[in-house]
Amino acid sequence: MTQLILFNLFNGLIVGAFYALMALGLSLIMNLTGVINFAHGGFLALGGYLAYTLIPYVGFWGALLVAPVLTAFLGLIVERFLIRRLYGHDPLYSLLLTFGLAFIIEDGTRYIWGAQAVPYEVPAALTTPLSSDYFFLTGYRLFMVALAAISVIALFVILKWTRLGMRIRAGTLDLETVSVLGVNTAILRNLNFGLGIYLAGLAGVLAAGQLGVEPTIGSSLIMPSFVSIIVGGLGSLPGTLLGGLTIGVASSLTSVFFPSATEAVMYVIMALVLLVRPRGLFGQEGRF
Amino acid sequence: MTNNGSLTRYAPSVIGWIVLVSLPEWINAVGYTDLGSRVVILGLAAMALNFLLGHTGVLSFGHAAYFGLGAYGAGLTLRYLAPSTGLAILVGTGIGTFAAMLIGPLIIRLRGVYFAMVTIAFGQIFYFIAFRWNTVTGGDDGLTNWTRQPINLGFATIDLKDPVAFYYLTLVVFAVATAIMAKLLASPFGRSLLAIRENERRALFLGIPVNLRIWLSWTVSCGFVSIAGAMYALLNNFVDPRALHWSQSGTFVIMAVLGGMRSFWGPLIGSAIYVVLQDYLSSRTSNWMSLVGLVFVLVVLFFPRGVLGMLGRRSAT
Numbered sequence: 216m217t218q219l220i221l222f223n224l225f226n227g228l229i230v231g232a233f234y235a236l237m238a239l240g241l242s243l244i245m246n247l248t249g250v251i252n253f254a255h256g257g258f259l260a261l262g263g264y265l266a267y268t269l270i271p272y273v274g275f276w277g278a279l280l281v282a283p284v285l286t287a288f289l290g291l292i293v294e295r296f297l298i299r300r301l302y303g304h305d306p307l308y309s310l311l312l313t314f315g316l317a318f319i320i321e322d323g324t325r326y327i328w329g330a331q332a333v334p335y336e337v338p339a340a341l342t343t344p345l346s347s348d349y350f351f352l353t354g355y356r357l358f359m360v361a362l363a364a365i366s367v368i369a370l371f372v373i374l375k376w377t378r379l380g381m382r383i384r385a386g387t388l389d390l391e392t393v394s395v396l397g398v399n400t401a402i403l404r405n406l407n408f409g410l411g412i413y414l415a416g417l418a419g420v421l422a423a424g425q426l427g428v429e430p431t432i433g434s435s436l437i438m439p440s441f442v443s444i445i446v447g448g449l450g451s452l453p454g455t456l457l458g459g460l461t462i463g464v465a466s467s468l469t470s471v472f473f474p475s476a477t478e479a480v481m482y483v484i485m486a487l488v489l490l491v492r493p494r495g496l497f498g499q500e501g502r503f
Numbered sequence: 504m505t506n507n508g509s510l511t512r513y514a515p516s517v518i519g520w521i522v523l524v525s526l527p528e529w530i531n532a533v534g535y536t537d538l539g540s541r542v543v544i545l546g547l548a549a550m551a552l553n554f555l556l557g558h559t560g561v562l563s564f565g566h567a568a569y570f571g572l573g574a575y576g577a578g579l580t581l582r583y584l585a586p587s588t589g590l591a592i593l594v595g596t597g598i599g600t601f602a603a604m605l606i607g608p609l610i611i612r613l614r615g616v617y618f619a620m621v622t623i624a625f626g627q628i629f630y631f632i633a634f635r636w637n638t639v640t641g642g643d644d645g646l647t648n649w650t651r652q653p654i655n656l657g658f659a660t661i662d663l664k665d666p667v668a669f670y671y672l673t674l675v676v677f678a679v680a681t682a683i684m685a686k687l688l689a690s691p692f693g694r695s696l697l698a699i700r701e702n703e704r705r706a707l708f709l710g711i712p713v714n715l716r717i718w719l720s721w722t723v724s725c726g727f728v729s730i731a732g733a734m735y736a737l738l739n740n741f742v743d744p745r746a747l748h749w750s751q752s753g754t755f756v757i758m759a760v761l762g763g764m765r766s767f768w769g770p771l772i773g774s775a776i777y778v779v780l781q782d783y784l785s786s787r788t789s790n791w792m793s794l795v796g797l798v799f800v801l802v803v804l805f806f807p808r809g810v811l812g813m814l815g816r817r818s819a820t
Contacts, residue, residue: 305562319800322792478635493613
């Protein structure tokens with residue numbers, strides 16, 4: 216029993232790390248531009264599929280490096296030509312636009328790569344169990360958690376200490392002033408969007424290694440990321456991280472005791488959090 | 504002059520009603536009456552959403568949940584409770600409205616994108632309940648083994664098996680629902696909603712209890728959406744979890760935008776365009792989902808005011 220619980224706890228952490236990676240990207244975009252990027256899950260799927268296509272040529276490690284960058288590049292293009300037109304308009308419109316994009320990406324990946332999940336070759340070094348007692352501790356799982364942790368730390372370092380990061384944080388508070396101080400906000404928002412999509416692409420490559428990748432992977436992961444953001448509080452990146460880990464662990468543990476409530480439990484947590492703190496755990500009055 | 508004014512004012516609605524009432528006459532090619540019913544039902548749903556979206560200015564992206572609750576309420580009633588179409592509509596509407604009332608207090612303090620996100624996320628609870636509770640709801644396969652029943656009025660019995668008869672029932676429900684919505688919007692309550700849409704802070708200063716009004720508007724809006732959901736279940740004699748899915752919510756929003764959010768009848772026109780387009784596309788290609796997505800993108804980029812919004816601007820200039 217303890218082993219089962221440990222297994223699910225660990226599994227929950229992995230799932231939570233996914234949610235957090237995806238939700239952090241979403242949060243980043245939303246904080247600076249007020250855009251809810253419904254197509255975020257679509258970009259995640261694209262990251263996975265690009266890696267799948269690249270692996271025969273550049274190997275797993277190469278794909279892990281290249282695929283998220285390519286995904287981010289697609290994100291830059293989408294922001295430049297579509298989303299940029301909608302800044303300053305009712306948020307309804309960017310919501311609908313990215314919603315349509317999500318449809319297009321999901322259907323497009325189905326058209327190109329087929330409706331079935333595609334298998335994925337992970338280096339053998341990563342797939343062997345590390346311990347016979349704790350069979351679930353495969354190298355790949357540890358690797359995923361480690362990589363997710365490194366990415367999150369890197370993100371916070373970028374935001375805290377680089378010029379780009381400082382500008383993003385400042386823009387989140389008051390974009391107009393940042394603009395007046397001589398920062399090109401068009402480029403700032405573009406790069407910020409790309410950074411968010413990079414995280415989605417990375418999560419996509421990692422998820423594909425664990426679960427395989429199929430066209431609907433994006434639409435099934437987008438809701439948990441929304442819940443992570445709401446639980447953590449809109450506008451707070453640490454909150455988003457905590458929210459993702461919390462609901463990942465909670466739904467994984469629920470699957471042991473009450474399997475049919477696996478998905479529902481995260482919404483129950485969300486309802487409870489909103490009841491006590493209407494703006495989420497770390498949310499503050501103000502922008503949202 | 505006044506005569507002329509009232510003519511241009513009422514002519515569109517009169518023509519609209521003539522089109523709706525005579526629809527089975529000219530659309531009677533096999534199967535297309537049901538398409539008409541679908542336009543009217545989804546149009547009602549989009550108009551109900553627009554009560555909140557266009558007239559109160561609150562961005563909800565989770566109305567499919569209450570649509571689906573109405574649908575499941577109706578289906579479950581006919582399957583397990585009693586063979587009565589009237590009761591099915593009442594139960595479906597009751598369940599949807601009640602759920603909205605309960606969830607309302609959790610969300611009315613939020614605004615804008617925050618409100619949108621929380622409404623989407625809450626909607627998914629019901630999706631997973633319908634999806635997982637196999638023994639009662641049929642899970643992913645949907646709720647089957649029930650059909651809409653004849654309505655007994657005492658002096659006459661209406662057999663709803665006939666698509667035309669069902670279309671007229673739909674139209675009656677639609678007429679009553681839209682009449683109530685129009686009355687509400689014209690009342691002081693409705694005016695206060697418009698005030699909240701235009702300037703929430705000013706409305707607050709005027710002493711309007713903004714959160715309470717938004718809660719009421721939300722409940723009314725979800726209530727009418729659940730009526731539409733109940734009718735939709737009766738139309739198909741079937742419900743499945745997709746009726747509750749967030750992508751369905753997006754469909755209602757695009758209908759409202761496509762027809763014109765700022766007008767009362769706009770969403771109905773949006774529904775007609777969307778339903779016909781989707782029906783046509785899905786019969787022509789298996790990649791209709793991308794094309795529907797493309798419609799979303801094009802509407803947002805080139806047509807954000809919707810059909811009636813564009814016409815209104817043209818006649819104003």
